[in-house]
Amino acid sequence: MQASTLQSKFIKIRSNKMFELVVIAVIIFSALLVGAKTYEMSDTLISVATFLDWFITIFFLTEITIRFIAEPRKIDFFKNFWNMFDTVIVFVSLIPADDTDMAIIARLVRVFRVLRMISIIPELRMLLTSLIKALPQLGYVMLLMFIIFYIYAAIGSTLFENINPVLWGDITVSMLTLFRVMTFEDWTDVMYETMEVYPLSWIFYLTFIFLSAFAFLNMVIGIVVNVMEQENEKARKELSEERGEPTIIDLSDQLKSIQLQLTELTEAQNKTK
Incomplete structure (x- = not known):
């Protein structure tokens, strides 16, 4: 009973227009953040950008989790191409974007975050x-x-x-x-x-x-x-x-x-x- 109530709450959150607008705003902000990182920045701004980047990643991870829990049949979640696309983008974004061999992949995936706009907006x-x-x-x-x-x-x-x-x-x-x-x-x-x-x-x-x-x-x-x-x-x-x-x-x-x-x-x- 409690699980059903929790799922219904997540369904309401997923269907909420304000929630969709917030997700779209975060996607746009993520794209702007990627563009800002192409400029020379001070150590303070680099730290702030890194914090914002991790905040965006955690936000997207939370959003994907909400959509997954709100799905009545969990297997149907993975049958949707856009759900799979969003999941891959979010999980690959968890790769640290520091001076490691995987850093270039992590940075590129962060650029592709803006493509999530397509999965959010039906017209696109x-x-x-x-x-x-x-x-x-x-x-x-x-x-x-x-x-x-x-x-x-x-x-x-x-x-x-x-x-x-x-x-x-x-x-x-x-x-x-x-x-x-x-x-x-x-x-x-x-x-x-x-x-x-x-x-x-x-x-x-x-x-x-x-x-x-x-x-x-x-x-x-x-x-x-x-x-x-x-x-x-x-x-x-x-x-x-x-x-x-x-x-x-x-x-x-x-x-x-x-x-x-x-x-x-x-x-x-x-x-x-």
Whole structure:
């Protein structure tokens, strides 16, 4: 009975919005502390920073413990990827960040604490999930973009190698130059240099920019937005099911059922006539 009461208290703490805001504030403060350590500090400030670092680690350890105890089925806690991620970050943060062989790992893990913001804020989790689910479709777009890069790099290396070997010396360097063109980093300087020898070379650059910077970039954005919309719809459906509210699919099925009943009634009336 006491264990059940204790668990219910931890569930209330975990679900409390103020508790979530405090956790987010500590995560942000932890990120700022990591940034502050990159500056030169006096011995006093170093001591204060070390104390704050251990305070943050203990706070995160306490927070993870609260979430674990509040879980009704403990095994489900470890089935959640974000719970596992948070647990690993917190426990590796317990490594002392002093002049030991593991110090560099401890410092790097403290930098990754800011990623815990994703596990705390549902909207960020949805964004990351959408991006991961879009990767298979993005892979085909990236493959097509690589093919375009390769073709244009081969053409550029063949035509412009004698003009500027630094930019067009071989196909790999040419692909780096094309990446510079795609990102609009002083691309006109590259174009004007080749136009002095090949006046129509502007066609090469403009067609490449149209394909890479405009067409493919919009394809990537479209894929990500489409997946995000699917995830939002899925989240809204799950929320409606939790609240017991009818979803659009349920309403559609009900409407089809009503239309079918009306059709049957109409046919029955026509037969009686």
